[in-house]
Amino acid sequence: MTRIIGIVNLKGGVGKTTTCVNLGAALALKGQKVLLIDLDPQQSLTSWAGIDQWPTISNVLSGETDASQAIVKWEKTGCWVIPSGEDLRLKENQLTTLDQREFVLKNKLQILEDFDYMFIDTSPSYGLLTVNAICASTEIIIPLQTEILALESTIPFFDTLGDIKERFHPRLKITGILPCMFDARTRLSKNTLDQMRSSEYLGPLLFKTFIRKNVRLAETPAQGFAVTRYSSAYGAEDYIALAEEVHSRGGEL
Amino acid sequence: MTRIIGIVNLKGGVGKTTTCVNLGAALALKGQKVLLIDLDPQQSLTSWAGIDQWPTISNVLSGETDASQAIVKWEKTGCWVIPSGEDLRLKENQLTTLDQREFVLKNKLQILEDFDYMFIDTSPSYGLLTVNAICASTEIIIPLQTEILALESTIPFFDTLGDIKERFHPRLKITGILPCMFDARTRLSKNTLDQMRSSEYLGPLLFKTFIRKNVRLAETPAQGFAVTRYSSAYGAEDYIALAEEVHSRGGEL
Numbered sequence A, B: 001m002t003r004i005i006g007i008v009n010l011k012g013g014v015g016k017t018t019t020c021v022n023l024g025a026a027l028a029l030k031g032q033k034v035l036l037i038d039l040d041p042q043q044s045l046t047s048w049a050g051i052d053q054w055p056t057i058s059n060v061l062s063g064e065t066d067a068s069q070a071i072v073k074w075e076k077t078g079c080w081v082i083p084s085g086e087d088l089r090l091k092e093n094q095l096t097t098l099d100q101r102e103f104v105l106k107n108k109l110q111i112l113e114d115f116d117y118m119f120i121d122t123s124p125s126y127g128l129l130t131v132n133a134i135c136a137s138t139e140i141i142i143p144l145q146t147e148i149l150a151l152e153s154t155i156p157f158f159d160t161l162g163d164i165k166e167r168f169h170p171r172l173k174i175t176g177i178l179p180c181m182f183d184a185r186t187r188l189s190k191n192t193l194d195q196m197r198s199s200e201y202l203g204p205l206l207f208k209t210f211i212r213k214n215v216r217l218a219e220t221p222a223q224g225f226a227v228t229r230y231s232s233a234y235g236a237e238d239y240i241a242l243a244e245e246v247h248s249r250g251g252e253l
């Protein structure tokens, strides 16, 4: 049973792409077969993987090719990838006129049978692509930076999520909220994490694991690796711990 | 002659809102009359300012009220604000059917006469709201985090900008690219800044000033202040230096 996990947050720069790649790589290390789907027109994941080829997720969405033909191996992380393309924004506009337009991605992914996990990286904007990602997902992970501006954006975001769930995807589960970029040196980070934990709303949804700030996490994109390459880095430890937690929460949500 | 400056970058979390508020506050300290317009449905700037009132920029865009009626004073920063509203995303959809839909904001702002500066905070997504922000601006500032994933997103972003400029706003100027969240402790930050400076493309556009990482900048949103309240903080020094640079580059681009 493939777990399709959307990595979602409308706030920018909270660690969606970093989580998608490193959580994926950590699960691949555990022997899981992992597919990463880049649904962000910004293509952060795709350029991190050094992929510049056709077909891309745009071609899959428009039905020109099957999802299976757009899959490419990212050797350095042990994951497979369906890359984003330059014209993905255009594709989003073209989707708007289709029937069942929120479920195009879900339908296209159905022919893929042998992955244990699929992660969908999304852009920090609310549009048809992000709605497709959510509707295609069996569950979602919400990275959340331990800082004020990110925390304040959470309530409206949950309203939006609740809205999508109600209209299109009542069985959507939240695997968990993942505190990211936690800086043990600052009181701000600790206070924000405490606020999250004591929140009636967010508290119960938090993962036990939180991702600490670790410059290795910001460096590895330059070399095309996931941080799991450096097993002693905090970033690697944290994402490996998260992989354990995600794997054990499997399906029992 | 009002300078209308859009703060734009499709990459998330690079410091757009932080720059909008702190640069605005620094110019207000210099005696300039500054208006901050929150065009992000996420409402980061609006909640930072503690504003929860009607009318908002949504009402202005739909013509229900004048821009002048939506202005509220943010005492703690010395700036005026037109707040974002809960329904701004909806408003974006409604705009799509209008004639001259890229110029709605530009037209609505024309009745405002007595500001020296207007800053428009935008969301990290490419949509009609962001296009409106760009078309309403006389110039734009591009905050850019000194990290790989942000840098890699720059080239496609410049293509998009070039496209908008060509189709709708040939006289748009880039006031400058602003390196943000510079962390002097990491080699990554220094390398990325060097890369920006030696880039044929980005180098000439860079401000001399760059904004250093300073936890004060992340803390001040919680209290509703700009960092300029703490004149000895690095964050305040940097934004005051930026205000000097922006002010002296005025109009002569």
Ligand SMILES: Nc1ncnc2c1ncn2[C@@H]1O[C@H](COP(=O)(O)OP(=O)(O)OP(=O)(O)O)[C@@H](O)[C@H]1O
Pocket (backbone or CB within 6 Å): A011, A012, A013, A014, A015, A016, A017, A018, A019, A040, A044, A122, A123, A124, A180, A181, A182, A211, A212, A213, A214, A215, A216, A217, A218, A219, A221, B010, B011, B012, B013, B124, B147, B148, B149, B150
């Ligand atoms: N725990 C961490 N420690 C240090 N740097 C990090 C960490 N997590 C992410 N980063 C860095 O922070 C920046 C933002 O992260 P990332 O791009 O993953 O966020 P995002 O939510 O995908 O952004 P966007 O909204 O633009 O898609 C990147 O430069 C990334 O390398």
Ligand SMILES: Nc1ncnc2c1ncn2[C@@H]1O[C@H](COP(=O)(O)OP(=O)(O)OP(=O)(O)O)[C@@H](O)[C@H]1O
Pocket (backbone or CB within 6 Å): A010, A011, A012, A013, A124, A147, A148, A149, A150, B011, B012, B013, B014, B015, B016, B017, B018, B019, B040, B044, B122, B123, B124, B180, B181, B182, B211, B212, B213, B214, B215, B216, B217, B218, B219, B221, B235
């Ligand atoms: N120089 C800095 N030092 C420390 N923290 C910073 C700095 N600049 C911004 N921050 C913090 O980083 C986070 C992201 O900044 P901000 O919200 O301004 O980015 P943004 O580009 O507006 O994000 P979005 O794309 O979601 O609108 C915030 O928590 C902010 O307080």
Ligand SMILES: [Mg+2]
Pocket (backbone or CB within 6 Å): A016, A017, A018, A040, A044, A122, A123
């Ligand atoms: Mg991303």
Ligand SMILES: [Mg+2]
Pocket (backbone or CB within 6 Å): B016, B017, B018, B040, B044, B121, B122, B123
């Ligand atoms: Mg912002």
